[in-house]
Amino acid sequence: MFIxxxxxAGVNNWGHAGGFAGGYLTALAFGHLERRPERxxxxxxxxxxxxxxxxxxxxxxxxxxxx
Numbered sequence: 001m002f003i004x005x006x007x008x009a010g011v012n013n014w015g016h017a018g019g020f021a022g023g024y025l026t027a028l029a030f031g032h033l034e035r036r037p038e039r040x041x042x043x044x045x046x047x048x049x050x051x052x053x054x055x056x057x058x059x060x061x062x063x064x065x066x067x
Contacts, residue, residue: 006013
């Protein structure tokens with residue numbers, strides 16, 4: 001999608017690049033290379049991230065379509 005976004009009008013490629021870089025740095029900070037089993041806190045953090053993503057999509061739909 002990042003490469004395809006160069007061919008679409010109105011796409012902020014710097015925003016996408018920043019998201020990729022921020023995601024990678026976050027993975028480094030949280031230790032994505034660790035070889036330990038998941039803990040309850042890991043699953044809770046993942047559930048929180050999923051919740052924030054769903055909320056973000058809901059707010060985008062609310063602001064874009066319903067207003």
